[in-house]
Amino acid sequence: MRLSRYFLPILKENPKEAEIVSHRLMLRAGMIRQQSAGIYSWLPLGLRVLNKIQRIVEEEQHRAGAVQLLMPTVQSADLWRESGRYEAYGKEMLRITDRHERDMLFGPTNEEMITDIFRSSVRSYKDLPLNLYHIQWKFRDEVRPRFGVMRGREFLMKDAYSFDLDQEKAVESYNRMFVAYLRTYRRMGLTAIPMRAETGPIGGDLSHEFIVLAETGESAVYCHSDFLEKDIPGNDVDFDGDLSAIVADWTSNYAATEDVVDMAEFEASVPEDKRISARGIEVGQTFYFGTKYSEPMGATVTGPDGKDVPVHMGSYGVGVSRLLGAIIEASHDENGIIWPASVAPFHVGLVNLKPGDALTDPVCEDLYAKMEAAGIEVLYDDTDQRAGAKFAAMDVIGLPYQVIAGPRGLKDGLLEVKDRKTGEKEMLSAEATLNKLTAALTV
RNA sequence: CGGGGCAUAGCGCAGCCUGGUAGCGCAUCUGGUUUGGGACCAGAGGGUCGCAAGUUCGAAUCUUGCUGCCCCGACCA
Numbered sequence: 001m002r003l004s005r006y007f008l009p010i011l012k013e014n015p016k017e018a019e020i021v022s023h024r025l026m027l028r029a030g031m032i033r034q035q036s037a038g039i040y041s042w043l044p045l046g047l048r049v050l051n052k053i054q055r056i057v058e059e060e061q062h063r064a065g066a067v068q069l070l071m072p073t074v075q076s077a078d079l080w081r082e083s084g085r086y087e088a089y090g091k092e093m094l095r096i097t098d099r100h101e102r103d104m105l106f107g108p109t110n111e112e113m114i115t116d117i118f119r120s121s122v123r124s125y126k127d128l129p130l131n132l133y134h135i136q137w138k139f140r141d142e143v144r145p146r147f148g149v150m151r152g153r154e155f156l157m158k159d160a161y162s163f164d165l166d167q168e169k170a171v172e173s174y175n176r177m178f179v180a181y182l183r184t185y186r187r188m189g190l191t192a193i194p195m196r197a198e199t200g201p202i203g204g205d206l207s208h209e210f211i212v213l214a215e216t217g218e219s220a221v222y223c224h225s226d227f228l229e230k231d232i233p234g235n236d237v238d239f240d241g242d243l244s245a246i247v248a249d250w251t252s253n254y255a256a257t258e259d260v261v262d263m264a265e266f267e268a269s270v271p272e273d274k275r276i277s278a279r280g281i282e283v284g285q286t287f288y289f290g291t292k293y294s295e296p297m298g299a300t301v302t303g304p305d306g307k308d309v310p311v312h313m314g315s316y317g318v319g320v321s322r323l324l325g326a327i328i329e330a331s332h333d334e335n336g337i338i339w340p341a342s343v344a345p346f347h348v349g350l351v352n353l354k355p356g357d358a359l360t361d362p363v364c365e366d367l368y369a370k371m372e373a374a375g376i377e378v379l380y381d382d383t384d385q386r387a388g389a390k391f392a393a394m395d396v397i398g399l400p401y402q403v404i405a406g407p408r409g410l411k412d413g414l415l416e417v418k419d420r421k422t423g424e425k426e427m428l429s430a431e432a433t434l435n436k437l438t439a440a441l442t443v
Numbered sequence: 444c445g446g447g448g449c450a451u452a453g454c455g456c457a458g459c460c461u462g463g464u465a466g467c468g469c470a471u472c473u474g475g476u477u478u479g480g481g482a483c484c485a486g487a488g489g490g491u492c493g494c495a496a497g498u499u500c501g502a503a504u505c506u507u508g509c510u511g512c513c514c515c516g517a518c519c520a
Contacts, residue, residue: 011454011455012455013469013470015454016449034512037511108519144516285519353478353479387479387481388478388479388481390480408479
């Protein structure tokens with residue numbers, strides 16, 4: 001992408017409404033624009049990252065056996081009356097009346113709807129286990145939206161719903177999502193710690209919140225420091241096999257949020273030098289809630305014994321849009337964002353320091369074409385700005401690599417290749433630059 | 444929903460107390476000089492001062508009401 005033809009409104013100054021670093025940097029890097037409290041437009045650069053995060057979530061859901069569909073944002077109130085949640089949900093639910101005076105709502109979550117889909121089509125235990133998910137915009141009319149996309153009213157969420165014949169099988173489904181989550185967050189450069197959690201209005205017995213440690217996190221958390229060193233299940237993990245050992249390993253050490261923490265238990269079970277008392281961002285939550293929805297809504301299957309039984313369900317959320325904030329909170333410096341390559345909006349920023357110059361233009365154009373051909377996503381700064389402005393902008397948007405093409409280096413045929421994360425710079429020929437980046441960015 | 448604060452050009456702000464032609468920096472446009480870490484000179488454009496009522500000869504400024512936004516708390520992906 002040529003910067004001269006892109007839409008990237010970078011801000012030099014900090015907008016005053018943004019207090020925390022991820023919100024500031026997202027605004028400054030031209031990724032989002034606030035339209036209303038907790039409601040954002042996603043500008044091109046932000047959308048690219050959102051799509052990459054979404055893709056990773058989809059890949060890991062698929063790997064774990066979940067099947068994607070898409071449910072609507074607007075739902076009928078009748079469905080929610082069946083479960084009793086229309087009255088119970090409270091003011092966070094945005095209620096809408098259509099032209100025929102029918103009660104509608106903008107979905108804050110989809111348990112009722114997925115249960116409706118399930119009950120209309122699935123009859124036999126032989127069709128289980130089933131895990132259906134979608135990635136859709138949700139609306140929760142939060143009392144106090146804040147921190148940019150970290151607590152928006154409109155937000156993008158992945159929500160999966162599992163259906164099983166009994167509790168034992170449901171726990172297996174739960175474990176699949178649990179392991180998928182460990183992998184999903186790690187692929188974005190995050191370490192998310194599963195913590196004991198309250199189940200809230202979703203309800204249920206078994207639940208974990210996946211928490212990324214960050215100073216700006218909204219809740220206080222207490223956990224064992226070994227979580228930060230644990231290995232993540234690899235690509236070869238067998239989702240058809242028994243995952244209980246992995247889950248047991250990841251839940252053996254103490255970890256809880258402030259809502260449910262038992263300080264006595266925390267101190268008794270974690271040696272003093274291993275205790276982490278910090279703040280965290282919730283990036284996902286898993287629930288097993290049994291027949292809470294299937295029973296009132298009549299979602300039953302016929303079991304092997306010929307009797308109809310309500311299915312055991314679980315739901316599994318990932319805050320997709322919130323993850324942008326969490327990733328930036330976890331990875332930035334005083335100059336701007338530092339994107340992990342897996343979610344970076346572009347891999348490389350190619351900076352032509354002197355557009356129109358006989359030395360820099362042909363080198364940049366050639367390198368740009370070759371990198372694109374090699375599958376490297378390049379943001380090519382071909383604009384006529386001063387070097388300082390270009391460098392500052394590149395640092396703010398935080399692409400993994402910057403390639404600087406200026407007359408000074410090119411006198412000797414050399415480009416400067418800078419690693420955004422380490423700050424290391426080296427002078428390389430165009431060919432060596434291409435080789436290095438191809439090797440670094442194609443796995 | 445309780446407490447606090449803000450609203451003046453795209454962004455950041457001054458002006459308000461003490462009413463009298465709406466300003467500054469950055470950004471934008473034109474011309475020129477520059478060019479390796481957010482340049483310089485000269486010029487230009489851009490505002491119903493959040494909205495509405497009131498007081499007044501006259502309101503960005505004083506009064507009242509409303510709306511929007513931000514921060515702290517209680518709730519949540």
